[in-house]
Amino acid sequence: MTAPPIEIRDLNKYFGELEVLRGISTTIRHGEVVCLLGPSGSGKSTLLRCVNRLEEPTSGSILIEGEDITSEDADVDGLRTRIGMVFQQFNLFPHLTVLRNLRIAQRKVLRRDTDEATKIAEEMLARVGLSDKIDEHPSRLSGGQQQRVAIARALCMNPDMMLFDEPTSALDPELIGEVLDVMRELAEAGMTMLVVTHEMGFALQVADRVIFMDEGVIVEEGPPREVLRNPQHQRTKKFLRAIEIE
Numbered sequence: 001m002t003a004p005p006i007e008i009r010d011l012n013k014y015f016g017e018l019e020v021l022r023g024i025s026t027t028i029r030h031g032e033v034v035c036l037l038g039p040s041g042s043g044k045s046t047l048l049r050c051v052n053r054l055e056e057p058t059s060g061s062i063l064i065e066g067e068d069i070t071s072e073d074a075d076v077d078g079l080r081t082r083i084g085m086v087f088q089q090f091n092l093f094p095h096l097t098v099l100r101n102l103r104i105a106q107r108k109v110l111r112r113d114t115d116e117a118t119k120i121a122e123e124m125l126a127r128v129g130l131s132d133k134i135d136e137h138p139s140r141l142s143g144g145q146q147q148r149v150a151i152a153r154a155l156c157m158n159p160d161m162m163l164f165d166e167p168t169s170a171l172d173p174e175l176i177g178e179v180l181d182v183m184r185e186l187a188e189a190g191m192t193m194l195v196v197t198h199e200m201g202f203a204l205q206v207a208d209r210v211i212f213m214d215e216g217v218i219v220e221e222g223p224p225r226e227v228l229r230n231p232q233h234q235r236t237k238k239f240l241r242a243i244e245i246e
Contacts, residue, residue, distance in 0.1 A: 004027050004029050004063075004065075005064070005065055005161045006027070006028035006062070006064060006194065007027045007028075008024055008047075008060070008061075009060055009063070010023055010025055010060040011057055011059075011060035011062065012024075012057065012058045012059045012060050013047075013057050013216075014058045021043045021050070021057075021216045022215075023060075024060070028161070028192060031192055032193075032209065033187045033191075033192075033195065033207045034193070034207060034208065034211060035195045035197055035206075035207040036048065036194065036210075037197070037198075037203060037211065037212050037239075038212055038213035038219075038239065039214060042215060043217075048194060051064075051069075051163060051194065052080050052083045052085060053069055053070070053080070054085075057070055081159075082159055082160045083161055083162075083163060084155060084162040085154060085163045086150050086154055088165055088169050090149070090150045094139060095137075096137070097137055098133050098134050098135070098136055099134045102117075102120075102121035102149070102152060102153050102156050103117040103121055105153065109157070117156075121156055124153075124156050127155065127182075127185075128148040128152045129182070130148055133149070143171045144175030144179055145178075147167055147170075148178065151186075160192065161192040162186065162194075163193075163194050163195075164183065164194070164195040164197070166196050167195075168180065168197070168199060176199070184202070184205070184206050195207070200228060203224050204224050209223060210223075210224045212233075212235075212239070214239070219233050220232060
């Protein structure tokens, strides 16, 4: 039996004396789209960043396709190549064209030659609808286009799963849809995705499961229509009332 893409077991995280994650356990299955929801400061982004060791867990374990990325002898860099990550900020190199932004990690990490890296970059730009921007610099692109380039860059590494940390929160409202459309297409193509988001419509329409977090714990989880339409926990109800989920 194939190991699940992500398995989190009794994860705890402290920043000094502050406990930000407490006893988190969950499994993300192949092809599953899971949205992490909750108020600011609930631990969502910290949990996501622990999955690829951008944050060091204090205790507990995280298995990536059956391999413990938290163990002392883990090949963290090797495991990270299986995990695509998209951040709030686009983190594109401003002095490089879109093509060169997409080639650089392929060349340095995967050791692809220039021709192969270019071919894959072209394919991934087409996938996110930006083939005509291949020779532009990031400053010439809208925020939505830059975020789509960032998604294409992650896809160039041929990841087994994708992590998204509030990928639309830095965008103007009218640009959010184009990024969510790309994410929706990835989900439909079977990509395993763990998404921190405040976009409730996306969670309702695309997620297989939502996890509501507060104060570092999982309060409630389940199918999005159950959790968002008929929450069982008072804290979830209060949060959804505050944002007026439709």
